Amino acid sequence: MLAQGILSDLRIVEASNFVAAPLGGLTLAQMGADVIRIDPLGGGLDFSRWPMSNDDVSLFWCGLNKSKRSVALNLGDPEGRELAMSLISAPGEGAGLFVTNFPPRGWLDYDKLKKRRADLIQVTLQGDHKGGSAVDYTVNARVGIPYVTGPVSDDAPVNHVLPAWDVATxxxxxxxxxxxxxxxxxxxxGQHVKLALEDVALSVMGHLGFIAEAQLGCARGRYGNDLFGAFGRDFACADGRRVIAIGLTLKQWNSLVEATGLAQTIEAIGVQLGLDLAKEGDRFPARRELCAAIGGWIAARSFADVAASFDRAGVCWAPYQTIDELVHTDPACSVENPLFDTVDQSGVGRVLSPRSALRFDAFDARAAGTAPALGEHTEAVLGEVLGIDGAAYGRLHDRGIVHGPW
Structure with a gap:
């Protein structure tokens, strides 16, 4: 068992901001790769992005840059850009790997970098396939998701707070x-790999049937909190706690029927509507009648009684809870779950930090890391990778080309 991680033989240079590209680097770093961020002096566009700690440290930036090293360079100076290009193209069997979501021009131009290292691999994330600007929220608007999200009676678009396309990308x-x-x-x-945020969204819309559905003349509408094409929604218990119960597969559906003891009532609904409720698709048009029956059963019982009944029968369900409740009351979001460690993040304090969600039999899970201070590893990385000694580093620092930790 090797503690350093399955990708410990790779060195990846990252020049990025916001979500998708830093998340790609984080994913690799948490599997053991040495991911080196190239940061501009003073930090990039997302270095102070909300949410912030009480000491004005970005929780967003810290979260997406855990387990990486930071090299701070004056990228406005030709010598700083030269150092960046040298880091990207430096020799090494597991090196020559570069991730960025900045436009591939200037010091980020693949052809220029390839002249320094012929087998360079560069992954460039773009907004759309033409290289235009886009973010998760504009992409989501374009592919139509805000018009199938929200209450049935609402005609206005509803933006989603989770940047799903960023995460997938x-x-x-x-x-x-x-x-x-x-x-x-x-x-x-080597090669230049290009990936567009908008293309990821479009491909997923195709994979999930949304595009074909519209082509066939039955574009998706709004269904509120009802699970489209099967059975599932939110319900209120007698004490006001809310739960979601799902009957997607036949096993899940049978468990829900067993837990509620409503087999005869549900059989009568099927007969009345001429539907076979053992079929996933038939449960959707019967959702109003089914929700009335199951919702009535839940509304007559406390949350504790509903939870006990659902757990005994193996129902696919979950309580609705706030993020605060998740963090402070749910053991899944605690060190009881091997996903999490507790770490001391500079400028933030002692917080939960997740490891990689992947578990490899042949490797120990790498402990959760912290985000670096801006420029924390500048001197060490330039020494290790480019052979710049202390005296040379000092001269670069004095001229404002490099910077140590802030």
Whole structure:
């Protein structure tokens, strides 16, 4: 068992901001890769992004840059850009790997970098396939999700607070880099891998049937909190606590029927409506009648009684809870779950920090890390990777080309 992680032989340079590209780097770092951030002096566009700690440290930036190293360079100076390009193209069997979501021009231009290292792999994340600007929220608006989210009676778009396309794209950044690195290990060839945030959203919309649905003339409407195409929604218990109960698979549906003891009532609903409620698709048009029966059963019982009945029968369900309740009352979000460690993050305090959600049999899970201070590893990385000694580093520092930790 090796504690350093399954990707400990890889060195990846990252120049990025916001969500998707840093999440790609984080995914790789949590599997053991040495991920080196190139940061501008004073931090990039997202270095002070909300939410913030009481000491004005970005929880957002800290969360997405755990387990990485930070090198702070004056990228407005040709010498600073030269150092950045040298780091990206530096020799090493597991090096020559670069991730960015900045436009691939200037010191980020793939062709320029490739001249320094022929087998370079660069993953460039773009907004759309033409290289235009886009963020999760504009992409989500374009693909139509805000018009199928929200109350049935509402005609206005409803924006989603979870940047789902960023999350999916971040993991594809890591997948794309590893696929290209596998190809290089077999052929010796590097390449420029391009990935567009909008294309990820469009592809998922296709995979999930939304696009074909519209092409066939039955574009998705709004269904509020009802699970489309099956059975599931929110219900209120007698004491006001709310739960979600799902009957997607036949096993889940049978468990819900067993827990509520409503088999005869539900059979009568099926007969009345001429539907076979053992079929997933038939439960959706019967949702109003089914929700009335199951909702009535839940409304007559306390949350504790509903939870006990659901657990005994193996129902697929969950309580609705706030993020505060998740953090302070749910053992899944605590060190009882091996996903989490408690770490001391500079400027933030003692907080829960998740490891990689992947568990490999052949490797110990890498302990959860902290985010670096801006420029914390500048001197060490320039020494290790480029052979810049202390005296040379001091001269670069005095001229404002590099900076140590803030």
């Amino acid at each position: 971040g993991h594809l950044v890591a997948t794309g880099l590893l696929a290209a690195e596998r190809h290089r290990s077999r052929t010796g060839q």
